[in-house]
Amino acid sequence: IKDLLTMSVGHATDPTGTIMQKPEWVKQFLATPIRDTPGTKFLYNSMATFMLSAIVQKVTGEKIIDYLEPRLFEPLGITNKDWETNPEGINVGGWGLRVRTSDMAKFGLLYLNKGKWNGKQILPEAWVEEASTAHIRQKPDATPEEIATLDWVQGYGYQFWRSRYNSYRADGAFGQYILILPDQDAVIAIHCETPSMQDEINLVWKYLRPAFSKAALPDNPQNLALLKKRSAELSLKPFRSYADSIGTVSSTTGILKNKTIALQDNPLKIQTLTFNEAQNQLILMAQTASGPLPLVFGHSKWIKGSTALKPPSLTGLAINSLDGLAPFAVAGRYRWKDKNTLELHLQYLESTHHATWTCYFTENGFKMETRSSFANLGADKIDVTVTGK
Numbered sequence: 001i002k003d004l005l006t007m008s009v010g011h012a013t014d015p016t017g018t019i020m021q022k023p024e025w026v027k028q029f030l031a032t033p034i035r036d037t038p039g040t041k042f043l044y045n046s047m048a049t050f051m052l053s054a055i056v057q058k059v060t061g062e063k064i065i066d067y068l069e070p071r072l073f074e075p076l077g078i079t080n081k082d083w084e085t086n087p088e089g090i091n092v093g094g095w096g097l098r099v100r101t102s103d104m105a106k107f108g109l110l111y112l113n114k115g116k117w118n119g120k121q122i123l124p125e126a127w128v129e130e131a132s133t134a135h136i137r138q139k140p141d142a143t144p145e146e147i148a149t150l151d152w153v154q155g156y157g158y159q160f161w162r163s164r165y166n167s168y169r170a171d172g173a174f175g176q177y178i179l180i181l182p183d184q185d186a187v188i189a190i191h192c193e194t195p196s197m198q199d200e201i202n203l204v205w206k207y208l209r210p211a212f213s214k215a216a217l218p219d220n221p222q223n224l225a226l227l228k229k230r231s232a233e234l235s236l237k238p239f240r241s242y243a244d245s246i247g248t249v250s251s252t253t254g255i256l257k258n259k260t261i262a263l264q265d266n267p268l269k270i271q272t273l274t275f276n277e278a279q280n281q282l283i284l285m286a287q288t289a290s291g292p293l294p295l296v297f298g299h300s301k302w303i304k305g306s307t308a309l310k311p312p313s314l315t316g317l318a319i320n321s322l323d324g325l326a327p328f329a330v331a332g333r334y335r336w337k338d339k340n341t342l343e344l345h346l347q348y349l350e351s352t353h354h355a356t357w358t359c360y361f362t363e364n365g366f367k368m369e370t371r372s373s374f375a376n377l378g379a380d381k382i383d384v385t386v387t388g389k
Contacts, residue, residue: 003038004048005158010034016046020318046094053093085324108178108187131158184212193352263388297332311348312372
């Protein structure tokens, strides 16, 4: 179990990408050859974390999300969470837990306070110390320059990364952080989508860490009011469309009236798309083998809703990807880029990711290009091209 906790299983390469495309994860993990002596070499391995979840379920008879309910989630007031499951009905462990940013901060505070929450010892203090201590080095031969500048060579504890400045953290792909700074008596929780997690954490070291003070800050009602005002004004602005730029809406909006496109076989597994546009709103009905998936988009505004359409995901190749999660909260907006090109933007509100569908209507047929935000960090990459009539 310690080797799983410290990601020092002994595999030659991370088997996660291969195993998650098969039905029996536990069996596949145990069948993966061990090259190195367990406990001697660090190798990031999300399947090791999955196995910890599988062990908890085997021993207790409960999924880890249910096991943690009275022991962690309920005491900390963490609600409305869910966790992906694998084909065997086991929470995937290494990813797929959905909680609020404020809930991430609560977890960090629990560790900052050595396992106490509101005066009650939720976790043993000795466990907090043990889990946050480096037990293995990611790169034993790291140079002094690397040790001084990189937060991924500072050592690894029990599922925690050690960081510079006597801190440690939980982190996830694209910049999800729970950063615990004991010397500053502080926790920083971040949801982000970035191609460079090191650049992101460097901003913390450059701007936030120096701003901490041991003494309490004096009251500053003017700055507090300004902060609240700016926070309330934060938003993703709806984009301008072709209609806006030429000064008329009627020439481009409202032209799609119950227009159905039959699609060729495609990775999205969508059979038909039906477009209905009226009064600066577009309703898109995506028909799949399992039923219709309605999506609503606003012109020059966001329209919120929910959908069973799965969002872009790093683990999208898993045969069970995003199974076990509730319908996804979304906001949609659309614009006409020109008279024949429609752009749909779907923002997944419980995630940092979004999807963009660009639809081309021509005399010869229909084409749609899909792009996911995380696949396009720093590039314009088409994920899927779909054609139809």
